[in-house]
Structure formats: C-alpha cells, structure tokens
Amino acid sequence: MKIGIIARGRHGPLTARMMSEYFEVSVFELPEELPVLIEDIELPENILNSDIIISYAAHPDVNIRVVEGAKARLVILTGKSGKTGSRAQLKAIAEERGVRLLMVDICCVASEIEGFEEFFNRFGKPEFEVKIRNGVLEDVKVTRCAFCGATCFVAERLKGAIIEDAPRLAGYYTQIYPCLASRGIKGGIHLAAEMHKIAMERAIKAAKDIKDK
Structure with missing residues (x-):
C-alpha cells in the first residue's frame, strides 16, 4: 500500500517515520509559513497517485487541490475545520470524483473505513x-x-x-x-x-x- 503525506513544519515527519515501517511512503513538504491565499500549487504525481493521502497542510486552498487532483482511494485531512477548508465543499468535490474523504481534528479519532482495513488495522484510534x-x-x-x-x-x-x-x-x-x-x-x-x-x-x-x- 502506498501512502502519500503532505507535511507542513513539524506536522507529518513523525507520521512518515511510523508508517514507513509498514507501507511505501512518499512525502511532500510544504513551508511552515504559507500565504492566506494560494492561487496555484502543484502537487507531485507520486503523492496524488498514492492509495491513501494524508494532508497536514491545514490550508483550504491546498486541501481543495489535493481532493481535486487525488487519484487515491482515500484522502485524510487533519486539523480544525476552519483551517482545513469548507467541509461541505470538500465533501462535494470528493463525492463527484469518487474519492473517499475523512476529516479529523486529530489522528487519534480516525475511525476505520471499510475497504482500508490493511491501513486502519495498524493506524487510527489507539x-x-x-x-x-x-x-x-x-x-x-x-x-x-x-x-x-x-x-x-x-x-x-x-x-x-x-x-x-x-x-x-x-x-x-x-x-x-x-x-x-x-x-x-x-x-x-x-x-x-x-x-x-x-x-x-x-x-x-x-x-x-x-x-x-
């Protein structure tokens, strides 16, 4: 299973280290400081083509681009909803593209999703x-x-x-x-x-x- 992680600052490296023990992990690092508005951002194909994408971007513009471009079967967005983006908008885009979407404030509450047992048997709710x-x-x-x-x-x-x-x-x-x-x-x-x-x-x-x- 391939996991794509969008890291930002200290958010992401620990996850990548843990998951690389079990899965093939790719990481795309964002600057810790991002502008309020991002008109365009290019995400690597190896991230978008992962089976699961985990975004620590905590930025609405980045997360919309993730969901719009994801070829992954599941996208997990972490962070408070105000920073993650409009949940209704993100869900609508994901549904239109046939992508499963999980949005959580913290990773400890990530519930198992059917079809992704290989991942959630190892990571999620402690x-x-x-x-x-x-x-x-x-x-x-x-x-x-x-x-x-x-x-x-x-x-x-x-x-x-x-x-x-x-x-x-x-x-x-x-x-x-x-x-x-x-x-x-x-x-x-x-x-x-x-x-x-x-x-x-x-x-x-x-x-x-x-x-x-």
Missing part, C-alpha cells in the same frame, strides 16, 4: 493489549497506533505501572509526547490524552476478563 501480573502491567503492546506514534511512546513508558494508575499515566504521557494536536486549554491534545486513557482502560478490562474466565 488500542493496547496488556498483560497483568500482581496488579502491575507486566507487558504493554500496541495493537493500533495513532498516526504520529504517540501510542508506542505511551506503551513503552507504562510497563511496570500499577493498573490503577495506568489510564491516568496514558493520558499524561500522550501530552508530553510531541503530539501533533493543538495545545492550550481547548487544544486537541486533551482529546488525544483522553483517547489513550480510554484505550488503556479497555485493555486492562479485557485482560482482567480473560484472567477471570
């Missing part, structure tokens, strides 16, 4: 699998990782944690990772932390349920 011994996480495995790699970072640091503390720590470690989510009181980083906290709670419950049988 999932863990844990082994518990004497109330401690003896082992923590990542069964699905956030695009940016935060889930793997969290898993490495939770081995040996007391299970009562593990969900809280999962959220904490997410926030100290160079996560791509926005910071601040209303930043997406808090949702990213919550997604990892919930994922750890589920993993602990599943491990206990198996042990109790």
